[in-house]
Amino acid sequence: MPRYKLTVAYEGTHFHGWQKQHPPGQAPLRTVQGELETAVQEAVRDEDVHVLGASRTDAGVHAHGQAAAFTCEAVFEPDRLRDAVCSRLPDDVQVLAAAIVPDSFDPIQDCVSKGYRYRLAYARRRPATRPLFDRRVLAWTPYELDLERMNRAASLLEGEHDFASFTRINHGRDTTVRTIHECTIEPDGPDCCRIDVSGSGFLYNMVRIIAGTLLEVGRGRIEPEAITSILERTDRSAAGPTLSPEGLCLMWIDYGDL
Numbered sequence: 564m565p566r567y568k569l570t571v572a573y574e575g576t577h578f579h580g581w582q583k584q585h586p587p588g589q590a591p592l593r594t595v596q597g598e599l600e601t602a603v604q605e606a607v608r609d610e611d612v613h614v615l616g617a618s619r620t621d622a623g624v625h626a627h628g629q630a631a632a633f634t635c636e637a638v639f640e641p642d643r644l645r646d647a648v649c650s651r652l653p654d655d656v657q658v659l660a661a662a663i664v665p666d667s668f669d670p671i672q673d674c675v676s677k678g679y680r681y682r683l684a685y686a687r688r689r690p691a692t693r694p695l696f697d698r699r700v701l702a703w704t705p706y707e708l709d710l711e712r713m714n715r716a717a718s719l720l721e722g723e724h725d726f727a728s729f730t731r732i733n734h735g736r737d738t739t740v741r742t743i744h745e746c747t748i749e750p751d752g753p754d755c756c757r758i759d760v761s762g763s764g765f766l767y768n769m770v771r772i773i774a775g776t777l778l779e780v781g782r783g784r785i786e787p788e789a790i791t792s793i794l795e796r797t798d799r800s801a802a803g804p805t806l807s808p809e810g811l812c813l814m815w816i817d818y819g820d821l
Contacts, residue, residue: 564634566668567644568821569614570660571599571629576699576809577655580622581629595620595656599631602651606644607637617670617816618677621768623808625700628659628815630670664821676744677816678761681774681806683708685781686754701755702774702810708781710748710756715787716780717746717758720773720794727797729773730766731805739766739797748777759814768805776803 579592583600591597600614617630639647645661652658684703687693694701720743727739743762751757758774776793779785785793785803793801 564636564666565638566632566634566664566666567639567641568662568664568668568670569599569631569633569645569648569658571595571616571631571656572627572659573625573629573656574699575620575623575625575655578622580624581616581618581620595626595629596631598653598656599648599658602648603633603635605651606647607635607639610635610637615670617674618813620811620813621808624811624813625809626813629813630674630816630818632664632668632670634666668821670816673818673821674764675817675819676761676763677765678759678814679765679770680812680814681758681760681770681810682751682755682812683758683774683778683806683810684755692754699809700812702807704778704782706778706782708756708778709783710750710781712783712787713748713756713758713777713781716777716785716790717748719787719790720746720760724794725797726766726769726794728793728799728802729769729776730799731768732799736766741766741769746773748781771806771808771811772799772802772804774810775806778806779803 573595578595581595583594583597584592612633612635614631614633641661645658649658682701685708687703688705723742726741746760748758
């Protein structure tokens with residue numbers, strides 16, 4: 564039976580995250596995995612398939628390059644499969660590409676690295692200057708931000724560290740050690756910036772807490788050099804706030820030579 568890999572994009576505003584959720588005694592919540600799995604099953608002639616995703620994005624978080632995989636009996640040309648699944652999806656999810664992969668392919672375990680982007684409008688004190696048409700994909704803060712200070716702090720996050728200060732207390736992971744390959748802040752239009760973070764893997768809320776901590780650096784409440792001590796404390800209370808989900812997007816996932 565062939566195994567297929569899908570590259571999936573979605574606007575996460577009206578989803579309860581990626582992972583399927585069925586609370587006891589209630590209707591299933593609307594999730595990306597649930598919508599995609601239903602569309603795949605219809606496209607492959609109602610086979611009972613399980614779609615496994617690479618990243619469990621939270622409610623309200625978006626993706627340009629989520630990866631998912633499934634195995635089925637039906638044989639498709641990749642472009643035909645892409646179009647067949649995409650035509651059965653709601654308008655806030657799209658399959659961008661499909662490919663046939665080895666039977667052993669695991670979108671979680673085989674991931675080499677992934678990249679996230681957090682987009683943030685700043686210096687928006689007056690209500691009329693807050694994001695409007697892009698408010699679902701752009702977070703905002705009323706404070707002025709110093710991007711140079713933020714970049715100095717971001718560079719200290721790069722490398723292998725214990726990121727216990729940058730995840731929720733009950734994170735449920737065996738280890739909080741992760742490797743950040745790159746963390747940078749760049750202008751992204753008038754009074755707007757983007758925080759790009761890539762690494763081997765991420766903890767629950769890790770990028771949103773990194774963004775919140777860098778925001779505090781940018782507004783002058785935390786010194787850039789304090790990032791080192793925040794990491795060393797391995798205490799969630801040492802870092803900045805968890806920023807809202809709408810600014811976060813999973814940009815890409817790298818599988819090396821696959």
